[in-house]
Amino acid sequence: MENRLSRAEKRAATAARILEAAQAEFGAHGADGASIRGIAKRAEVDPSLVLQHYGSKQALFALAVRPAADLRSDDVPAHLAEVLEVRLRELPPATRALMRSMLTSPEAAAVMSDYLNERATNLAKSLPGADAEARAALVTASILGITIARHFLNLSALADLTADQISAVTDSWFDSLDVTVAPGPPA
Secondary structure, three states: OOOOOOHHHHHHHHHHHHHHHHHHHHHHHHHHHOOHHHHHHHHOOOHHHHHHHHOOHHHHHHHHOOOOOOOOHHHHHHHHHHHHHHHHOOOOHHHHHHHHHOOOOHHHHHHHHHHHHHHHHHHHHOOOOOOHHHHHHHHHHHHHHHHHHHHOOOOHHHHOOOHHHHHHHHHHHHHHOOOOOOOOOOO
C-alpha cells in the first residue's frame, strides 16, 4: 500500500523546503541580495508559493534568521566550547543568513542584538564575581568576532584548527576570564 501525504503534510513540507531555501539564500546573499525568485528557484517552487506561505520577503527573513531554541542559563558555560567549535566549522544556514545581514538589515540587527544580549545575560548569571556581566559580554562578543573572522573574512589561521587546538586555546582563554566550561565534580 502506497503511503500518501495529506494535503496539510504536503503544505508543511513545501513550507519547510522554502524556509530551508530562504536560509541558504539569505546566507549566501544577505537580506538585500536575496530575492523571492532566488528562494523559489532554490526550493524548486513557483515564486507565488513563497509569498503564499510566508507573506513577504521580510516575514520570511525574520523566520529564516531566528536563532535556535534558547538554552537554560545553567547550560551556557558548558556550551561555550561547543559553540566555538561549531562556529569554527560550518555555520548553520540561519546563522549565516543572520550574520551576513546584521549590518545592513534593521530586522537582522535587532534579532542579533536580542540574541547576543540574552546569551551574555545567561552566561553572566552563571559566572562568579562583580564583573560577571562584563566578562560574559566579552566572551559573547569574542565568539561573534571569531565567527565573522572565520566565515566572512576567511582568516586562514582559524580555518584549519583541529578540535584539540581549539580546546587548548579556549581553555586558557576561558580560565583567564574565570569562565568554567564544564561542570567539575561535586566538592
